[in-house]
Amino acid sequence: MNAVVSPGPIASPLPVDKAVQLERLLEGLAPHELYWIAARSSVLAAGVQTVAPVARVQAGERVTVLYGSQTGNARRIAEQLSQRIELAHLPVRLVRADAYPQRELAQERYLVVVISTQGEGEPPDDARGLVEFITGRRAPRLPSLQFAVLGLGDSSYPQFCAIGRQLDARFAELGGTRLASLGEADVDVEAVAAPWASAVLERAREVVVKTPASVTRVPTLQAVPSRTTYSREQPFAATVLANQRIVSRDSEREVRHLELSLEDAGLSYEPGDALGVWPQNPPALVQQWLDVLQLDGAQEVSHEGRSLPLARWLSNERELTRLTRSFVTAHAAASGSDELVRALQPEQSADFARLLAEYQPIDLLRLHRGVWQAQALVVALRPLTPRLYSIASSTRAVGDEVHLTIATVSYHAHGEPHWGAATSFLAASDEDARVPVFIEPNERFRLPADPSRDIIMIGPGTGVAPFRAFVQERRETGASGRNWLFFGNRHFEQDFLYQLEWQEALKQGALHRLDLAFSRDAAEKIYVQHRLREHGSELYAWLKDGAHLYVCGDATHMAKDVHAALIDIVAEHGGQSTEDAKDWLAELLQQGRYARDVY
Known part of the structure; x- marks a missing residue:
């Protein structure tokens, strides 16, 4: 299957006045409303008359494939299934969870959900709002619904596939009937996903009315596939152009900057996307x-x-x-x-x-x-799986290259040396070596469509990687919005990643604010969440004025601590209760103005 890759940025063909009008019209629309506009526009651009035919494919007469994904696995499985359903000549639409119109749930007859479980039994960021709705008191009765749920997780954690189990039980409690039994996929996703998808497709063929040839299918809400033949299943052998250490020799951790060539690959990416790497064990x-x-x-x-x-x-x-x-x-x-x-x-x-x-x-x-x-x-033993790394470059700045920032896993424990698979593989890849790679789109981690919007970036350690791409992109496109970066690491003199680049960006005006937190340089440990609190008043003012907020890095500790700090900041400087502050941030998350790339 070809990789699904979002097309690169396209220069606006609109005159300035029309572009401004369009921005005003789109301002404040929810994600599902924006998705509908995009789908409608694609149909109009094709010159298809849709009013009568689409009316014949009502919400209850199609299969809705809904996905909630943090790292891309659920999205990939959902895309594959929707394509198989479409090839079976059944009406289908593919919708990301945060773009799904919740009011339509009551009218659904055939619903397929592919959703991952994160951390301690939490939904992925793009599905938080929908999961709360379905499991809450406002969820409608669903006596006409036939559903199937595939949960993705890691059986090593206590809350294995907890969200998938929760939704499967809730749909049944609301009166729904299972199209297929609950699927619970471990890290080796395909072992469960493939037979589960086949069972869903077989059952769908039995119960869903086929689409007449004259009927225009409901536009599938997904990224346009790339023309490249390279994908997760068939990676591109990228040549290593540079592989250099970017921390001092006496740093406790080895962090490396890699530059890989994508020349002749036909692969494209946007800032915020990830690069998938197929490693070899040391x-x-x-x-x-x-x-x-x-x-x-x-x-x-x-x-x-x-x-x-x-x-x-x-x-x-x-x-x-x-x-x-x-x-x-x-x-x-x-x-x-x-x-x-x-x-x-x-x-x-x-x-x-x-x-x-x-x-x-x-x-x-x-x-x-x-x-x-x-x-x-x-x-x-489990099959070896690819590792995903946030891309640290913009194609507008580096051309047919892709850059990575990796912290090499290498340590002694229990009297023996230990290594990480992918980081050791990459660290040992000299110039001219070949690395099997593919692009993993991250739809939820995108720069604002409006270049005048301010952005706040929180990325300690190697979590700063996508923000290097963001700053490059905003500089190359001449975005007028301000850029504020919070960066943290252990030591200023040893671990200040991309220090010279950030200083140059400040001089050029490509970076407007830089706040630093080096946890081991003082008696009291200072982390990025402490810097957030110090500048809480101004940070809240930026958010109130429409800034987009991004967090990248460790999910176990950093992301939770940052989120807790944000709640306190909104409560204090917004004059809200803690619960209202949580709801306010949840709304930003739903709108796509608060995005997290955590792992």
Whole structure:
């Protein structure tokens, strides 16, 4: 399947006066209203007469495929399913959760939901409003609804697919009937998503009336596919142009800046998108596995129709650096470890969470010796999955290149060296090496369509990467809105990423404000959320005047702390209660004026 890539920015063909009129008309519209305008415009541009035909495809006579996605997996699965439904000549529309008109839920007859679960059982940002509506008191009765839900998650976390389970149960409680059973996809998404989608399609063929050839289909609300043949399934081998360390030699962490060539790839991206990288596991780690388990790397292993040497399976095909519940379960059986069996019990969830956080799989192989056969090992391990990195460049500034900012994972623990798969792979990629990549669009993390809008960017550590792209883009397009960056790291002299670029941007007027927080340079640790509070009055004034707010970085701690600080700022400087401040920020999130790229 071809990659779904949003088209690059297009210069406005409108005269200035008409462009201003259009901006005024669009001001304040909700996302689903903007989506409707875009879909309607595409139909008019094609010269299609739609009034009578579209009236024949009512909301209740089509399949609505709805998705809520944080990293792109749910969007990708939903797009694939909608295309299969369309190829079956069934009326279908694809809608992102925050663009779905909630009032239409009562009229839906066929609804398919693909949604991920984040962190501690939370919905993705683009689905928060819809999930609250469906699970709240205002949700309508749905006696005519036939539905199917696919939840995406990670079984290593206690709240595995919690949002998918919640919606599946709620639709049934409201009177709906299942088109297909609830699907619960683990990190190896395709293993569950593919058969689930086939079951949904088969059932849809039975119950949904086919679209007559004369009827114009409801426009599918999704990005226009790229003409390139490169995709997640068929990545492009990008040449490494530069790979340099951008922290001092004595920094506690190695952070690198990579520049890759996309020449002749036909790939395009926008600021805010991510680059998918297919990694290889470090050779030293592969050898550790073979040594500890006393297995022969040259032994041929056949699995799912493929036959490869065991070393090749471990290097290119299997996840070796991320500990999972499924592997702990399998190794508990292989080793006969009572300790691992106890850790897997529901009442030991806190201990199990610590196990996942502090150990890699190789640690368990050393601590709890067991006997593994090569075939069983390949089956027990998860398939290696691509890693996503926020793009740190604008094509307007760098042409057919894409830039990344990566923090290399390399440390000692339990008496042994440890590595991250993708960061080690990228860090070791010298100039002229080839890296398999693809573009992962991030529709929720976009610069304002109105270039006069101010933007506030909060990006500590490598979370600053997309904001390098934002500032480049705004500089190259001559955007008149102000740009305010909050950046934090450990030490000013060692870890000030892109320091010279930010200083030059300030001189040029491409960056209007820069506030810094270096947590280890003083007795009291200072983080970006502290700087937000210090400048709360002005920050709130920017937001009240229409500024867009962006947060990128760690989801576990930073994003939560920043959000808590924002609630306090809105409450204090907006004269609101804490609950009203939460609602106000939730509305910004729904409008797309508060966007988060957290991981």
